[in-house]
Amino acid sequence: MIKTLARSLKGNKAASITTVGLSALEVAFEIIIPLCMSDLLDSGINAGDMSKVWIYGGALLIFAVFELITGILGAKIGAKASAGYAATLRKDMYDNVQNFSFSNIDKFSTASIVTRLTTDITNVQNAYQMIIRMAVRGPIMMIFAMAVSFTINSTIAWIFLAAIPFLGIFLFLIIKAVNPIFKKVFHTYDTLNNTMEENVKGIRVVKSFDQENHEINKFTKSSQTIYQNFSKGEKLIAFNSPLMQFTMYVVMILISWIGAKAVVASSNNAALGLTTGNLTALISYAQQILTSLMMLSMVFAMISISSSSASRCAEILEEKPSITNPDNPIMNVEDGRVDFKNVSFAYSSKADKNVLSGINLSIPTGSSLGIIGATGSSKSSLVQLIPRLYDTNVGEVEVGGVNVKSYDLDTLRNSVSMVLQKNELFSGTIKENLKWGNQNATDQEIRAACKAAAADEFIDTLPDGYDTYIDQGGSNVSGGQKQRLCIARALLKNPKVLILDDSTSAVDTKTDSRIKEALRDYLPGTTKIIIAQRISSIKGCDEIIVMDEGNIVARGKHDDLMKSCDIYKEISSSQMTGVEEHD
Numbered sequence: 001m002i003k004t005l006a007r008s009l010k011g012n013k014a015a016s017i018t019t020v021g022l023s024a025l026e027v028a029f030e031i032i033i034p035l036c037m038s039d040l041l042d043s044g045i046n047a048g049d050m051s052k053v054w055i056y057g058g059a060l061l062i063f064a065v066f067e068l069i070t071g072i073l074g075a076k077i078g079a080k081a082s083a084g085y086a087a088t089l090r091k092d093m094y095d096n097v098q099n100f101s102f103s104n105i106d107k108f109s110t111a112s113i114v115t116r117l118t119t120d121i122t123n124v125q126n127a128y129q130m131i132i133r134m135a136v137r138g139p140i141m142m143i144f145a146m147a148v149s150f151t152i153n154s155t156i157a158w159i160f161l162a163a164i165p166f167l168g169i170f171l172f173l174i175i176k177a178v179n180p181i182f183k184k185v186f187h188t189y190d191t192l193n194n195t196m197e198e199n200v201k202g203i204r205v206v207k208s209f210d211q212e213n214h215e216i217n218k219f220t221k222s223s224q225t226i227y228q229n230f231s232k233g234e235k236l237i238a239f240n241s242p243l244m245q246f247t248m249y250v251v252m253i254l255i256s257w258i259g260a261k262a263v264v265a266s267s268n269n270a271a272l273g274l275t276t277g278n279l280t281a282l283i284s285y286a287q288q289i290l291t292s293l294m295m296l297s298m299v300f301a302m303i304s305i306s307s308s309s310a311s312r313c314a315e316i317l318e319e320k321p322s323i324t325n326p327d328n329p330i331m332n333v334e335d336g337r338v339d340f341k342n343v344s345f346a347y348s349s350k351a352d353k354n355v356l357s358g359i360n361l362s363i364p365t366g367s368s369l370g371i372i373g374a375t376g377s378s379k380s381s382l383v384q385l386i387p388r389l390y391d392t393n394v395g396e397v398e399v400g401g402v403n404v405k406s407y408d409l410d411t412l413r414n415s416v417s418m419v420l421q422k423n424e425l426f427s428g429t430i431k432e433n434l435k436w437g438n439q440n441a442t443d444q445e446i447r448a449a450c451k452a453a454a455a456d457e458f459i460d461t462l463p464d465g466y467d468t469y470i471d472q473g474g475s476n477v478s479g480g481q482k483q484r485l486c487i488a489r490a491l492l493k494n495p496k497v498l499i500l501d502d503s504t505s506a507v508d509t510k511t512d513s514r515i516k517e518a519l520r521d522y523l524p525g526t527t528k529i530i531i532a533q534r535i536s537s538i539k540g541c542d543e544i545i546v547m548d549e550g551n552i553v554a555r556g557k558h559d560d561l562m563k564s565c566d567i568y569k570e571i572s573s574s575q576m577t578g579v580e581e582h583d
Helices: 002-045 050-098 110-152 154-201 203-208 212-237 240-266 276-318 379-383 409-415 430-434 443-452 479-491 509-522 558-564 566-582
Strands: 338-345 356-363 368-373 394-399 416-419 497-501 527-531 543-548 551-556
Touching: 002 050, 002 110, 002 276, 050 110, 050 276, 110 154, 110 276, 154 203, 154 212, 154 240, 154 276, 203 212, 212 276, 240 276, 356 379, 356 551, 368 379, 368 566, 379 497, 379 527, 409 416, 416 479, 430 443, 430 479, 443 479, 443 509, 479 497, 479 509, 543 558, 543 566, 551 558, 551 566, 558 566
Parallel strands: 368 527, 368 543, 416 497, 497 527
Antiparallel strands: 338 356, 338 394, 543 551
């Protein structure tokens, strides 16, 4: 995990190393200051030598200024390094998500990915900043303060040494208890974000069914769980402060008691034992040692909180795309012929049953294929194998006579245009959304694609026309308008294979018929695969296949299937009955 996260340091290594160096310098100046104070007291004030007072007082001031400067610079550069690291880590994670295949995406929920890219990265950023600052200052300060203390008075220095294991044991126990709690917290964040996402996207449904209270209760339950777990974890971490304070006061009392006796016994003579300056220095080092332990406890607490976040970020980075380019990819698709050769497919290697079994199908270039079947008959699963959104488990899918696994992914997907069942429009104007299909499309080409998709008729009625702003997800256009815009966007790619996956379900039959007729003229040489629930949508296709439970159970033209296929006849009969009842 650490090695994975460290790869995202990239351009922030220099700033991180500089921060570590400045923190070490800051500690060095902080260690020197008590020695100056000791000499100031013993050689200057107690000895009545004002020249020494000025010398050691000036040195004390200079070291204090240097400590201040290195501290400010360290904090500033450390903040820059941690923020830069977080930005790079976020970009690396986002870039990797873009390379995921559908099977990779299936492992993570949308809410989980959002949480990892926001809350989890913020926790990692905070922990990293503490590591390059406090985690460096703490140990260095403790080691050097301890070493100098032993040179002054080894008896008193042993008091510090005895306090460290006492605190270390308690800190270890606290961290061990806190870790599992925070792991639960960040998994609950996923649930909370998922609830929020569902509520915002489905707000119209929530209000139409008067389920506001139900949604509030769902949100409150997740929020309350986070609150309870966080409170439990923070209560355990809160033991750090009183434990540190207790140890500090005990150490101070022991130093003052033993040190005062030693100063009196030596008559404040350095040659005979401990002096007032030495005792002052020891008290300062005691504070530094205990402060460094406090720093380390804070670092460990932050690491405890962020360790779960770090592992969740690493999971995204370590997830390898299941679909990648071959070593020597083919960069050109000759034509739109599609062949399925003994294809079987399952979404998971652990699945008991294949989604598709023994599919053999050949679709000539420029022809049209209609696919129909009951819900769950794997119609969408079949066509998603063509642009390699998923890979087959058995058999081959070919486009233009070449196995799709041999193509460059960009080349293949630019040649296969797919309008999914649940297609998305993005925030931006209609024109900006359409140019997803072709960034270089002219206004004339955009209008032609919209005319073929029967989208021009409603776009022209809008006050801003093609510059009309589309809200996120296309929430300010109707379902039928959204589908027509998605079809127009797909047409702008001028693909060799066009797949319409139930993409006219929200338009009326008259408009549906107009779109199918326009497609024949707009893309005459393109292979068209149309999945539909309505027979009227595929009636005019060159060939129609009927699917049932992942198998092709019948194929032929409309008239042939009406005579030979019971499933097809049943679908046709139910739709005709529905029409008659409606009439």
